[in-house]
Amino acid sequence: MMNAIRERKRLQIFGLMFPGAFWLVVFFALPLLVIFVISFMARDELGSPVPPFSLDNYQQAFDSLYLNLFLFSLWISLLTTVVTLLISFPVALYIARSPKRWRNILIFLVMIPFWTNFLVRTYALQFLMRANGPINTLLQGLGVIQEPISMLSTPVAVLIGLVYGELPFMILPLYASLEKFDWAMFEAAQDLGADMRRAFLRVMLPMTMPGVLAGSILVFVPSVGSYITVELMGGGKINMIGRVIASQFGVASNWPFGSAISLLLMVVVTIAALVYFRVGRGERMAL
Amino acid sequence: MDGASTPLHAKPDVEDSALANDFAVELRDVVKLYGEVAAVDHVTMFIRHNEFFSLLGPSGCGKTTSLRMIAGFERPTSGVIAIDNKLMGATPPFRRDVNTVFQSYALFPHMTVEQNVAFGLQMKGINKDETKRRTQEALELVRLPQLAGRYPKQMSGGQQQRVALARALVNRPKVLLLDEPLGALDLKLRKEMQIELKTLQHQVGITFIYVTHDQEEALTMSDRIAIMSRGKALQIGSPLEIYERPNCRFVADFIGETNFLDGKVIEVRGDFATLELPSGQTFVGRVSEGVRAGAHATLSVRPEKMQLLENASSTAANTYQVTVFSIAYVGSDTRVIINLGAQRIDVWEQNSSSTLNPDDYFFKPGENAWLTFKPENALVLAG
Numbered sequence: 001m002m003n004a005i006r007e008r009k010r011l012q013i014f015g016l017m018f019p020g021a022f023w024l025v026v027f028f029a030l031p032l033l034v035i036f037v038i039s040f041m042a043r044d045e046l047g048s049p050v051p052p053f054s055l056d057n058y059q060q061a062f063d064s065l066y067l068n069l070f071l072f073s074l075w076i077s078l079l080t081t082v083v084t085l086l087i088s089f090p091v092a093l094y095i096a097r098s099p100k101r102w103r104n105i106l107i108f109l110v111m112i113p114f115w116t117n118f119l120v121r122t123y124a125l126q127f128l129m130r131a132n133g134p135i136n137t138l139l140q141g142l143g144v145i146q147e148p149i150s151m152l153s154t155p156v157a158v159l160i161g162l163v164y165g166e167l168p169f170m171i172l173p174l175y176a177s178l179e180k181f182d183w184a185m186f187e188a189a190q191d192l193g194a195d196m197r198r199a200f201l202r203v204m205l206p207m208t209m210p211g212v213l214a215g216s217i218l219v220f221v222p223s224v225g226s227y228i229t230v231e232l233m234g235g236g237k238i239n240m241i242g243r244v245i246a247s248q249f250g251v252a253s254n255w256p257f258g259s260a261i262s263l264l265l266m267v268v269v270t271i272a273a274l275v276y277f278r279v280g281r282g283e284r285m286a287l
Numbered sequence: 288m289d290g291a292s293t294p295l296h297a298k299p300d301v302e303d304s305a306l307a308n309d310f311a312v313e314l315r316d317v318v319k320l321y322g323e324v325a326a327v328d329h330v331t332m333f334i335r336h337n338e339f340f341s342l343l344g345p346s347g348c349g350k351t352t353s354l355r356m357i358a359g360f361e362r363p364t365s366g367v368i369a370i371d372n373k374l375m376g377a378t379p380p381f382r383r384d385v386n387t388v389f390q391s392y393a394l395f396p397h398m399t400v401e402q403n404v405a406f407g408l409q410m411k412g413i414n415k416d417e418t419k420r421r422t423q424e425a426l427e428l429v430r431l432p433q434l435a436g437r438y439p440k441q442m443s444g445g446q447q448q449r450v451a452l453a454r455a456l457v458n459r460p461k462v463l464l465l466d467e468p469l470g471a472l473d474l475k476l477r478k479e480m481q482i483e484l485k486t487l488q489h490q491v492g493i494t495f496i497y498v499t500h501d502q503e504e505a506l507t508m509s510d511r512i513a514i515m516s517r518g519k520a521l522q523i524g525s526p527l528e529i530y531e532r533p534n535c536r537f538v539a540d541f542i543g544e545t546n547f548l549d550g551k552v553i554e555v556r557g558d559f560a561t562l563e564l565p566s567g568q569t570f571v572g573r574v575s576e577g578v579r580a581g582a583h584a585t586l587s588v589r590p591e592k593m594q595l596l597e598n599a600s601s602t603a604a605n606t607y608q609v610t611v612f613s614i615a616y617v618g619s620d621t622r623v624i625i626n627l628g629a630q631r632i633d634v635w636e637q638n639s640s641s642t643l644n645p646d647d648y649f650f651k652p653g654e655n656a657w658l659t660f661k662p663e664n665a666l667v668l669a670g
Contacts (some may be wrong), residue, residue, distance in 0.1 A: 034429065185393050185395060187360055188387070189395075190359075190360075190379070190381045191386055192386065192454070192458065193408055198410065199381075203395055206397045207396065207397055265323045282533055
């Protein structure tokens with residue numbers, strides 16, 4: 001009797017899990033396995049993976065050229081995360097402090113960019129920042145500058161593009177945390193002698209840390225491997241690791257090497273995320 | 288009501304001439320407007336040092352807003368607040384020598400009990416050793432030293448309440464503000480904490496300002512109570528004064544149980560006034576402020592201050608033949624509802640004998656009895 005119930009329960013769980021598990025195995029685990037295998041292969045003249053198996057691709061990836069690209073990508077992504085966080089916190093705070101009937105409208109406005117294709121939005125941003133684009137025209141018209149500023153094709157342009165694209169992913173989790181924040185806590189901190197700054201740092205920030213962590217991961221991880229933004233805002237002059245991978249699978253036609261870099265990127269991002277969570281955990285413990 | 292409340296709280300302050308201008312907290316003509324609505328409406332009160340002072344009233348009466356203005360979370364629209372004889376003006380909460388026990392406790396969830404209690408001392412820049420010592424002392428004061436390492440969510444409501452108390456008291460503020468701190472506790476725990484709070488207040492010698500809507504709580508704990516309604520402080524006085532000499536119908540009704548008999552004042556002589564009901568009976572009670580001959584007034588007489596007799600002289604004051612309507616035995620007393628003409632009156636007879644014979648409670652519904660009470664046990668209130 002008990003066994004029959006347990007058996008049925010197990011079937012139920014299996015039934016519930018099957019669609020998701022099936023999806024993950026076929027479209028994530030298997031391709032990853034393929035990439036893993038290819039990463040140890042060599043390429044023929046046309047770029048297709050062929051045996052023999054070796055560690056050559058990984059050796060090549062640790063060349064200083066690629067190592068620097070890795071570091072640069074991590075650095076830009078870190079900057080993107082920090083800048084996004086600094087911009088998003090006040091925005092999320094403002095929305096969370098708005099009257100209830102306004103909040104959903106404001107959150108809706110934050111999500112509106114998702115309605116337009118990301119590529120189109122990035123082109124629009126590129127257009128705005130062009131040498132003869134609206135920003136330069138306006139600044140010249142106002143007499144602020146004489147010659148147009150060349151904003152594109154710089155690391156800053158890539159940073160602006162990334163921050164622009166990732167903002168909603170930071171604002172939403174931050175808002176979720178801030179909306180739940182009990183303002184009596186802030187008052188209690190002030191009541192106990194903390195000025196605004198210390199009430200924020202000692203009470204509000206630690207209590208909203210889950211949102212900060214979630215938002216940061218959501219922004220950091222896609223930024224490291226970003227491709228479209230780097231391509232369009234960097235104007236081909238700024239190289240990040242995502243662009244290297246794309247070229248290995250494209251023009252350079254070296255699937256094995258592209259696979260090796262992809263897997264290394266995955267490992268690096270996973271380690272970075274783990275370190276980040278470990279650092280943040282101290283703050284999150286009691287929440 | 289403004290005029291009626293002024294003499295009552297001005298009087299004791301003048302009596303104590305040495306302390307006449309030395310108060311823990313002063314509110315002078317404080318108004319707080321939210322849009323058009325006055326949450327606090329020209330409130331003046333003087334709270335003495337080491338006093339247990341309660342703000343008592345129904346929800347929305349302005350008691351919490353008053354407390355928040357003293358704490359500095361709200362600023363008065365007009366009027367003046369002084370703490371320890373220093374005008375507060377725009378002084379932010381973190382520079383006021385007061386601490387608050389919040390209704391929700393507002394304990395920091397990411398800090399242990401010890402860290403919560405130490406927070407205020409750290410903000411003040413007290414050195415580590417002293418912080419540790421005083422934190423320990425405060426936890427001993429609320430009898431929780433063994434739980435210093437716990438997080439708030441690992442504690443019961445009563446324990447959290449005590450941590451909140453320790454976290455405020457450790458700073459040795461001039462004034463402790465308590466916003467319905469026992470509201471979330473069950474009845475038994477609440478009664479225990481009432482006594483504990485009162486004892487604690489004597490022990491630490493700090494002025495407590497206590498916001499509550501529970502009249503029994505206020506009467507049990509307070510040295511003085513301010514009864515608030517619709518933003519106004521109607522009466523300020525000791526529990527005894529408030530209960531025995533309410534200065535208006537609202538206070539008489541809000542504190543304890545009472546019977547109201549509406550009528551017209553036919554005579555005011557000395558401390559007493561005679562009131563005539565529309566049905567013709569006359570009653571005599573203590574006169575209170577604003578009662579004038581010829582005006583409408585209300586006689587307020589508490590149910591425990593009247594007697595029911597089998598026989599009485601109909602010529603005595605406040606003595607009329609009545610009909611018993613219903614009887615309820617509630618242990619300590621018997622609650623009788625009687626009819627005097629169309630007027631319904633509650634009378635509580637104390638059960639001073641111990642008997643199992645129901646006939647010993649000699650009145651039965653439908654029977655006649657004589658109602659009587661002394662003029663000094665009733666109050667004639669204006670309006």
